[in-house]
Amino acid sequence: MITIYSDAHALHDGKAELHDGKLVSSFEMPRRAELVLARVKEVGLGPVSPPKIFGLDPVRRVHAPDYVAFLETAWDEWVAEHGEHDALPFTWIGPGMRRVVPDHIDGKLGYYSFDAGTPITAGTFRAIRSAADVALTGAELIVRGERAAFALTRPPGHHAHRACYGGYCFFNNAAVAAQALRDAGADRVAVLDIDYHHGNGTQDIFYSRGDVLFVSLHADPVQEYPYYLGFSDETGEGAGEGANANYPLPFGTGFHTWRAALDDALARIAAFRVDALVVSLGVDTYKGDPISRFRLDTADYPLIGAALAGAGLPTLFVMEGGYAVEAIGVNAVGVLQGFADVA
Ligand code: FKS
Ligand code: ZN
Numbered sequence: 001m002i003t004i005y006s007d008a009h010a011l012h013d014g015k016a017e018l019h020d021g022k023l024v025s026s027f028e029m030p031r032r033a034e035l036v037l038a039r040v041k042e043v044g045l046g047p048v049s050p051p052k053i054f055g056l057d058p059v060r061r062v063h064a065p066d067y068v069a070f071l072e073t074a075w076d077e078w079v080a081e082h083g084e085h086d087a088l089p090f091t092w093i094g095p096g097m098r099r100v101v102p103d104h105i106d107g108k109l110g111y112y113s114f115d116a117g118t119p120i121t122a123g124t125f126r127a128i129r130s131a132a133d134v135a136l137t138g139a140e141l142i143v144r145g146e147r148a149a150f151a152l153t154r155p156p157g158h159h160a161h162r163a164c165y166g167g168y169c170f171f172n173n174a175a176v177a178a179q180a181l182r183d184a185g186a187d188r189v190a191v192l193d194i195d196y197h198h199g200n201g202t203q204d205i206f207y208s209r210g211d212v213l214f215v216s217l218h219a220d221p222v223q224e225y226p227y228y229l230g231f232s233d234e235t236g237e238g239a240g241e242g243a244n245a246n247y248p249l250p251f252g253t254g255f256h257t258w259r260a261a262l263d264d265a266l267a268r269i270a271a272f273r274v275d276a277l278v279v280s281l282g283v284d285t286y287k288g289d290p291i292s293r294f295r296l297d298t299a300d301y302p303l304i305g306a307a308l309a310g311a312g313l314p315t316l317f318v319m320e321g322g323y324a325v326e327a328i329g330v331n332a333v334g335v336l337q338g339f340a341d342v343a
Pocket of ligand 1: 018019020028117156157158159167168169195196197225282284291320321322
């Protein structure tokens with residue numbers, strides 16, 4: 001299996017996030033991707049290639065032009081106002097307030113975001129542009145007939161909406177890739193999100209579309225971030241009715257329960273008859289994850305990969321979360337090895 005990787009991800013290196021009422025060191029750090037890459041090489045998963053440059057047009061297929069333009073200049077606007085430390089929002093649009101784009105950078109940050117855990121740094125824009133290129137390069141490999149590819153994206157993407165960032169995510173790499181697959185001729189595509197957190201951004205981007213099925217297994221939003229989306233009654237709207245499926249699972253969920261949900265999700269994907277599958281691959285379901293509360297073990301990840309291969313679909317893996325850095329490589333690459341062993 002080919003891995004797409006660029007070290008441009010390291011240009012995004014946030015210092016701190018608001019966590020449990022304190023500013024703490026960012027959980028989402030360059031080392032995460034470096035350790036996954038090291039494991040890819042260690043086990044000989046396959047070749048590692050740099051991304052092609054696709055530019056921002058394919059990004060604007062799923063993100064609003066004004067949002068992309070905001071991200072491009074946000075750091076410079078912030079520095080002009082506050083100096084060269086990470087940009088974090090501190091205020092948001094509450095119910096009863098108005099949605100008008102402010103001129104001031106502090107107002108813009110709140111306008112285009114939904115949490116205070118997602119710093120913008122000097123290199124953020126270059127890193128997120130590169131991550132989108134990594135995902136698009138993976139999608140192109142699938143279009144050209146590869147059975148599978150691994151887009152080793154960082155920062156992650158699945159919390160990013162059409163015009164809103166949060167949850168460490170700015171461009172929705174999986175959504176950009178799914179749209180690219182559609183644009184290259186796939187009639188129907190599925191995005192299966194197995195990160196611990198609900199992929200609220202991906203769900204919202206495709207919610208009223210019948211051509212992209214979104215299926216997600218995640219911690220129940222009544223208990224866990226992102227709290228305000230990811231419930232089981234969210235089944236899509238309009239042309240997208242029936243093309244969205246959520247499997248919220250409680251704190252403490254172990255592999256037996258998680259695997260039953262996966263089997264149900266895969267049956268749904270089979271019934272939807274798609275041409276390609278995009279997997280939002282998070283390994284923060286791991287029992288040792290510092291910010292998550294599922295109980296999956298390292299030995300479970302190859303079994304997940306094997307189950308995914310059983311779907312028999314051209315499959316693009318897009319990296320999302322996972323914060324137990326000592327285990328992120330073994331767990332993420334374990335999924336890919338489990339897939340490759342069966343496919
Ligand atoms: C605060 C805990 C919640 C935000 C968690 C973000 C998770 C991000 C992710 C992604 F894949 F996008 F990286 N903090 N006390 O893992 O879903
Ligand atoms: Zn996550």
